Amino acid sequence: MKTNWIKQAFAAGLSMAVLLFTQTSSAQAAPKQKIAVVVSTLNNPWFVVLGETAKARAVELGYEATLFDSQNDTAKEAAHFENLIAGGYRAVLFNPTDANGSIANVEKAKAAGIPVFCIDREINSTNAATAQMLSDSYSGCVKLGQLFVKTVGKEGEYAELLGIVGDNNTWNRSKGFHSVVDRYPGLKMVAQQSGEFDRAKGMEVMESILQAHPDLRGVFCGNDAMAMGAYQALVTAGKMDQVKVFGFDGADDVVRSIAEGKIVATGMQFPKKMAQQSAEFADQYIKGKRDFAQKIPVPVELVTRENVGKYGDYGKK
Numbered sequence: 001m002k003t004n005w006i007k008q009a010f011a012a013g014l015s016m017a018v019l020l021f022t023q024t025s026s027a028q029a030a031p032k033q034k035i036a037v038v039v040s041t042l043n044n045p046w047f048v049v050l051g052e053t054a055k056a057r058a059v060e061l062g063y064e065a066t067l068f069d070s071q072n073d074t075a076k077e078a079a080h081f082e083n084l085i086a087g088g089y090r091a092v093l094f095n096p097t098d099a100n101g102s103i104a105n106v107e108k109a110k111a112a113g114i115p116v117f118c119i120d121r122e123i124n125s126t127n128a129a130t131a132q133m134l135s136d137s138y139s140g141c142v143k144l145g146q147l148f149v150k151t152v153g154k155e156g157e158y159a160e161l162l163g164i165v166g167d168n169n170t171w172n173r174s175k176g177f178h179s180v181v182d183r184y185p186g187l188k189m190v191a192q193q194s195g196e197f198d199r200a201k202g203m204e205v206m207e208s209i210l211q212a213h214p215d216l217r218g219v220f221c222g223n224d225a226m227a228m229g230a231y232q233a234l235v236t237a238g239k240m241d242q243v244k245v246f247g248f249d250g251a252d253d254v255v256r257s258i259a260e261g262k263i264v265a266t267g268m269q270f271p272k273k274m275a276q277q278s279a280e281f282a283d284q285y286i287k288g289k290r291d292f293a294q295k296i297p298v299p300v301e302l303v304t305r306e307n308v309g310k311y312g313d314y315g316k317k
Contacts (some may be wrong), residue, residue, distance in 0.1 A: 011272075012106075014198075017035065031064075034063070034065070034088060034089045035063045035092070036080075036203075037067045038092055039051040039095045040070050040121065044198070044223075044312070045294075046231065046249050047095065050120060051067050051069075051095070053272045054093045054119065056074060056218045058282065060282070063283070066084075068080040068083075072124060081105040081109060081186065084114070086108075086135060091114060092109055092116045092117070093119060093279060095119050096167075097166045099166060101166060103124065107125075110129075115284075117132075117282055118131070118132035120135060121167055121169060130292055131292040132294065133298060134297060135169075135300050137172040138176035138179075140267035140300025140301075141174070141175075141177040141267065145179065145220075147265050148180070148218060148244075148252065148259075151218070151244050152217050155187050157213055157215055157216050158181075158188070159189065160177070160189060160222075161193060161202055161230060162193065163194065163196065163197040163275070164194070165194055167197075169222070180262055183189050190212075193208075193209065195226040197225060202221065202226030203230065205229075206219065206233035208239070214239075214279050215301060217243060221246060222248060223247065224247040224251045228254060231245050231257065231263060245262075247266040248269075249266060249268075250266055250269050255303060255311050264304070267303070268302075268303050269300055271314050272315050274298055
């Protein structure tokens with residue numbers, strides 16, 4: 001009798017073990033849901049941080065994540081969207097190449113039932129993306145404009161390096177800056193050219209401007225990559241002490257240059273914060289949340305030599 005009871009208990013235990021093993025195996029075999037991270041370019045460390053942080057947070061949340069590089073090319077970006085729609089991705093964390101040219105890609109994803117969360121760069125649509133998380137570039141550059149006047153003075157020649165002309169950030173930053181400096185008629189903008197948010201292009205444009213305008217006193221750059229390129233051109237020309245350089249982004253190399261007294265200031269955009277939040281939004285959407293604000297502003301902080309010790313690693317220490 002005792003032997004039968006032991007056999008029954010063993011059989012029941014074996015059945016339970018088999019059931020648990022089957023359930024565990026099934027769970028392990030189930031494929032993870034996928035999130036795409038589509039970034040305008042990986043030829044800029046700032047965007048590398050943005051993309052890699054978004055991908056890492058998606059992975060932490062339990063998703064399979066893939067990072068796509070559009071190389072600042074709307075055609076490549078369109079191909080990425082075709083692939084991710086066909087590939088069964090559940091959400092897109094998106095840094096657009098063009099405020100107008102990228103709308104069609106977002107609308108295709110929306111039609112396929114895939115939510116798109118824009119990061120840092122916006123599209124000119126109020127209903128295509130599920131949400132757009134954007135740095136307050138205008139206000140950030142108002143602060144930079146005020147410091148520019150304080151540092152350069154109320155008179156003298158200056159230049160501006162614009163970013164990509166199809167990106168709203170380019171014009172929001174420029175407008176914020178000019179809302180301050182244009183109040184001072186003694187400050188003369190003698191050159192305004194696009195450096196395409198690129199370090200090498202920024203250096204090339206700055207070299208050309210210096211040849212035509214050797215008496216510059218300052219240069220406002222629409223991002224930090226161009227600021228580093230402009231500073232390199234100034235070093236080559238022996239004018240790094242004459243011309244004050246201002247950037248925007250919060251890139252680590254510029255933060256270090258501010259600490260070293262090479263570049264005057266930048267605007268810290270907090271790319272890691274934006275990237276992580278966008279991944280969390282995608283996770284919330286996949287789990288059923290739908291009420292997202294269309295545009296979510298992220299404050300920009302002015303980084304100068306006086307407070308630079310508080311910043312680093314693309315944010316606050």
